[in-house]
Amino acid sequence: MAAITMKNIVKRYGDGFPAVNDVSLDVRDGEFMILVGPSGCGKSTLLRMIVGLEDITSGEMLIGERIVNRIAPRERNLSMVFQNYALYPHLTVYENIAFPLRLAKRPDEEVRRRVTETAGLLELTEHLDRKPSNLSGGQRQRVAMGRAIVRQADAFLFDEPLSNLDAKLRGQMRTEISRLQRRLGVTTVYVTHDQTEAMTLGDRVAVLRKGVLQQVGSPRELYEQPVNLFVAGFIGSPSMNFLPASVDGTSLSTPLGRFEMPGEQAAAAVGDRGVVLVGVRPEHFEDASLVSEDKRARGSIVQVPVDVTEWLGNELYAYVPYEAPADLAAQLRELSRELDSDQLRTQAVVSLDASSLIAEGTEAALWIDTSRIHLFDPATGENLTRDEDHAARLTRAAEPSRAAQRSTQQPTEP
Amino acid sequence: MESTRPKWPWIVASALILVWTIFPILWIVMLSFKRPGEVGNQKGFLPKHWTWDNYRTVFRTDLFTAALVNSIGISMIATFAGVVFATLVAYAIARLEFPGKKLILSFALAIAMFPVVSLVGPLFDLWRDLGLYDTWPGLIIPYISFALPLAIWTLSAFFREIPWEMEQAAQVDGATSWQAFRKVIVPLAAPGVFTAAILTFFFCWNDFVFGISLTSSDRARPVPAALAFFTGASQFEQPTTAICAAAVVVTVPVVVIVLAFQRRIVAGLTSGAVKG
Incomplete structure (x- = not known):
C-alpha cells in the first residue's frame, strides 16, 4: 500500500494539446479517490499516467516514496481494472486471476491458495474452470477485479469499470467495490463520469475540466461548497x-x-x-x-x-x-x-x-x-x-465516518 | 439462417459448382489408377482395371522420392521462417508508430504484385554466382520473400483486432513486452498465425516456376518441378498415369491439411474473431 503523489503533472500530445494540465493531487495511503469530469476532461489520461501506460510530459509522479515517471508499468506494482475488463479470452477464469502471480513466478501452491481465496471473496469459485466468453457481464467484471486484487498491489486503479453493465448490476457492483476497498484498505483511484459512483464511493472526489483540476474534496463539500x-x-x-x-x-x-x-x-x-x-x-x-x-x-x-x-x-x-x-x-x-x-x-x-x-x-x-x-x-x-471554513469542516467531518466504515468492514475472522 | 425463400436454387448452384471443381481432380485420380495404355480411352471415365502399379512406380522412382523429401523440407522450413518473420513484422506494424511503416506495407504489397516469372532470370544468374543454385536455401529464400507479404497482411489485420487493453493489462499485471506478446498476443492471434502458416505452406508446396528454374538435380528439385521430368516405367510408355499418381500423392497432404484445419482457416480468413 502506498500514497500516490502527483506534482504539476502535464500531458501534452504531439499537436501540443494539453490533455492534462498542471495537476497536483495527493492520494493518501488507503484512500478512495475518485476522478470525475465530463468526457474528454483528461481523467482517464491521468489514470493511465499513474499506471504508466501513458508518458508524462512534465511533472513528477510518486508512488510511496518512489518517483515513477520513467518506470515501466510492470515495475510500479499497481493493478488496474479496465473499462472493457481486458480479460484474456484464451485462459480460464482461474488462469486469468492467476496471471499476475504466474508472471511473478510464484510457486504453484501459493498461486492455488491465493486464487481460491480471491475467488471465494468474489463468489467466483464455481466458475473457475470456465472461459471469460461464457460469463455474464457482472461475472467478467468480478474476474477483472479478482485479477487486480490477487496480488498485493500498492494501489488499485479503476477506469470506468461499471460503465458496461446495466443499471441494476451497476448498483450491486458499486456496493461490492466499496465494500472490497474498505475491507482491503488499499489506495484506490477510480475514474468515472457517473454522478452516483462519484458521490457514493469516494473518500474524496477530484473534478477535472479540460485537463485542469477544479476542486478536490469530500463529496459533501463538492455538493455544498463548490468552488466555481x-x-x-x-x-x-x-x-x-x-x-x-x-x-x-x-x-x-x-x-x-x-x-x-x-x-x-x-x-x-x-x-x-x-x-x-x-x-x-x-x-x-x-x-x-x-x-x-x-x-x-x-x-x-x-x-x-x-x-x-x-x-x-x-x-x-x-x-x-x-x-x-x-x-x-x-x-x-x-x-x-x-x-x-x-x-x-x-x-x-x-x-x-x-x-x-x-x-x-x-x-x-x-x-x-x-x-x-x-x-x-x-x-x-x-x-x-463559498464558505471556506464550512467546506473544511465538511471534509474533516467525512473522515471519521469513513474510518468507522472501514473498521466495520475489516474481516473479523482470522 | 431463417429465410422464407426456397433453398433449392442454392443447392442446385452449389452442386453445379461442386461438380465443376471436383471433375478435374477426380479425372486425375481415375487416371492414376489406370494402366498406361488406357490413357487414350475417351469413353471410360472409370478405369477398366484398377491398379496400384502407377503408385508403386512413382515411389520406386528416385526422382520422385527425392523430390518429395525436398518439397516437404523446403516448404516446412520456408513456412516456419516466413511465419515467424511475418508475426514479428505484423505485430510491429499493428502496434507501433514508426517512420517508414507505410513504406513497408506498400513495399510488401508491391512484392506480392510482382510477376514471379520476371524475377526468375536474374535470380538464376545471381544464385549461380552465389552458389545457391540447386540448393535448399536457393528455394527457401525466394519462397519466404514471396510468401511474406501475404502473411504480413493477414497477420497485421489479426493483431489489429486484438484490443490494445489486453496487452496493457498484461503489462500492468507485471509482464514485459515480450511476455505480453508471447503469453497474450500470440495465443489470441493463433488462428491468424495458423492461417498465415497454411497459406504460406500452400504457396511453397505448389510453386512450379522457381522449382523448375532454380534447380537442376535431385538435390533441391521439388515435386511440382520433378513431375515434368517423369518418364514412364519404360521408355516406350507414356508417363501420364504415373504423373497423375504423383500428382495425387502431392495433393493428398494439401487436402488433409485443409480438412483438418478447415474451421481454423475459415475463422482466420473471415475475421480476427477475438472477443474482448
Whole structure:
C-alpha cells in the first residue's frame, strides 16, 4: 500500500494539446479517490499516467516514496481494472486471476491458495474452470477485479469499470467495490463520469475540466461548497440551476423574480458587480403552499409559469422556462454543453414535494430557500459565496465516518 | 439462417459448382489408377482395371522420392521462417508508430504484385554466382520473400483486432513486452498465425516456376518441378498415369491439411474473431 503523489503533472500530445494540465493531487495511503469530469476532461489520461501506460510530459509522479515517471508499468506494482475488463479470452477464469502471480513466478501452491481465496471473496469459485466468453457481464467484471486484487498491489486503479453493465448490476457492483476497498484498505483511484459512483464511493472526489483540476474534496463539500460554476453544475443531478441576476443593493432581480441576497457576507463578496449568476439546486425550491410559516421567512416566494411537470412518486420535477440576456444565455449554453447535457432552452428544473398539486401550464408560487443559494461571478465562474471554513469542516467531518466504515468492514475472522 | 425463400436454387448452384471443381481432380485420380495404355480411352471415365502399379512406380522412382523429401523440407522450413518473420513484422506494424511503416506495407504489397516469372532470370544468374543454385536455401529464400507479404497482411489485420487493453493489462499485471506478446498476443492471434502458416505452406508446396528454374538435380528439385521430368516405367510408355499418381500423392497432404484445419482457416480468413 502506498500514497500516490502527483506534482504539476502535464500531458501534452504531439499537436501540443494539453490533455492534462498542471495537476497536483495527493492520494493518501488507503484512500478512495475518485476522478470525475465530463468526457474528454483528461481523467482517464491521468489514470493511465499513474499506471504508466501513458508518458508524462512534465511533472513528477510518486508512488510511496518512489518517483515513477520513467518506470515501466510492470515495475510500479499497481493493478488496474479496465473499462472493457481486458480479460484474456484464451485462459480460464482461474488462469486469468492467476496471471499476475504466474508472471511473478510464484510457486504453484501459493498461486492455488491465493486464487481460491480471491475467488471465494468474489463468489467466483464455481466458475473457475470456465472461459471469460461464457460469463455474464457482472461475472467478467468480478474476474477483472479478482485479477487486480490477487496480488498485493500498492494501489488499485479503476477506469470506468461499471460503465458496461446495466443499471441494476451497476448498483450491486458499486456496493461490492466499496465494500472490497474498505475491507482491503488499499489506495484506490477510480475514474468515472457517473454522478452516483462519484458521490457514493469516494473518500474524496477530484473534478477535472479540460485537463485542469477544479476542486478536490469530500463529496459533501463538492455538493455544498463548490468552488466555481463548473463544479456546481457538474455535481448533482438534476444539476444546479443558474439564473442570471442583476444586483440592486442587497436584492437580486432574476428572470424568476426578485429576492434578497442570502446575507451580508454575500453582499460583501458581490461587491460592485452589476450582474451575477445565482445558483439554486432543484431541491431548494418548494411548492409555496406546502411550506410552513416559519420556514417561509428563511426564503422568498416567486410567481413563475410551469411548463412541464414530471411526477416520480417520491418527488415532482417541474420545468420553469425563463428568458436570459443573450450573452449570459450563450454562456450558460456553453456550460451545459461542456457538462455533456446540451440543454437547448434556458429553464430551471425544480424538485418539489410529491404531494404538490402544481399542474402543467399554470402559474405557480414557488418558495426558494435563499439561505442555500450560491452566487457566481459570470466572467470567471468563481463562487463568491463559498464558505471556506464550512467546506473544511465538511471534509474533516467525512473522515471519521469513513474510518468507522472501514473498521466495520475489516474481516473479523482470522 | 431463417429465410422464407426456397433453398433449392442454392443447392442446385452449389452442386453445379461442386461438380465443376471436383471433375478435374477426380479425372486425375481415375487416371492414376489406370494402366498406361488406357490413357487414350475417351469413353471410360472409370478405369477398366484398377491398379496400384502407377503408385508403386512413382515411389520406386528416385526422382520422385527425392523430390518429395525436398518439397516437404523446403516448404516446412520456408513456412516456419516466413511465419515467424511475418508475426514479428505484423505485430510491429499493428502496434507501433514508426517512420517508414507505410513504406513497408506498400513495399510488401508491391512484392506480392510482382510477376514471379520476371524475377526468375536474374535470380538464376545471381544464385549461380552465389552458389545457391540447386540448393535448399536457393528455394527457401525466394519462397519466404514471396510468401511474406501475404502473411504480413493477414497477420497485421489479426493483431489489429486484438484490443490494445489486453496487452496493457498484461503489462500492468507485471509482464514485459515480450511476455505480453508471447503469453497474450500470440495465443489470441493463433488462428491468424495458423492461417498465415497454411497459406504460406500452400504457396511453397505448389510453386512450379522457381522449382523448375532454380534447380537442376535431385538435390533441391521439388515435386511440382520433378513431375515434368517423369518418364514412364519404360521408355516406350507414356508417363501420364504415373504423373497423375504423383500428382495425387502431392495433393493428398494439401487436402488433409485443409480438412483438418478447415474451421481454423475459415475463422482466420473471415475475421480476427477475438472477443474482448
